[in-house]
Amino acid sequence: MLAQIEQWIDKTNSEYVHQRICCDTFVSEFDGFYPHDFLKTAFYVVVEHIPKPDFTGLREIGLSDFIDMDVAGITYKNTYYILPHVARNLRVHFHELAHVVQWHEL
Template sequence: MLEQIENWIDATNLKYSSQKVRCDKFSNEFYGFYSSEFLKNAYYVVVDQIPKPDFAGLREMGLGDFVDMDAAGITYKNTYYLLPEVAKDLRVHFHELVHVAQWLKLGPDAFMMRYISEIQHVGYNDAPLEKMAYALDTQFASKGNKIDVLRHVAQTL
């Protein structure tokens, strides 16, 4: 199943490659949270509909609610997808970049296994990977102390 998902992710990222925008455009806004080097290797795409894999196997694993969930954004490896209504919301970009950092730290197989397991066992809202992203985007939005997100992700995972 993981290979099928990763193949779908790679095909999706390739399909949208001409529409990708490099996240280093946020270097000033995210200074102190994300390095310029990290942002140069992260991308986003604004889409009218969030792309999600919809394999029968995912539903059989109990992930139907996740597949059907209305999401404003989703991250696949170093690329995240946003709906137009949130494309200018820095907090949403920040949140999705936390997931880019998680993908980078864990690697595709470990990230997917962990994310799927968390969704299956505690649901989306209580999934630790999501809770981390929400806590960090709250830190950013509150204009609190800057935190090196990559270091935090590496130390926390």
């Protein structure tokens, strides 16, 4: 199932590649927290609906709450997806960038 999820993530990130915005736009706001070189490799996409994998197997192992959870953002590898109403909220960007770091460390 992990391979299926990773394929879904890679496909999703590829589908949105032309809509993503580089996080180096936050270099001054996050100076001292996130290095500029890191921000150049992180991206975000403003979407109307947060993309989440909805495989039967995920629900069968008890991840329905995750799939159905109402969130303003989610991170997959070096790209995070946020809803329009939080697109200007630096706290949300800071939070999602922490998840980009976690993905990098994974």
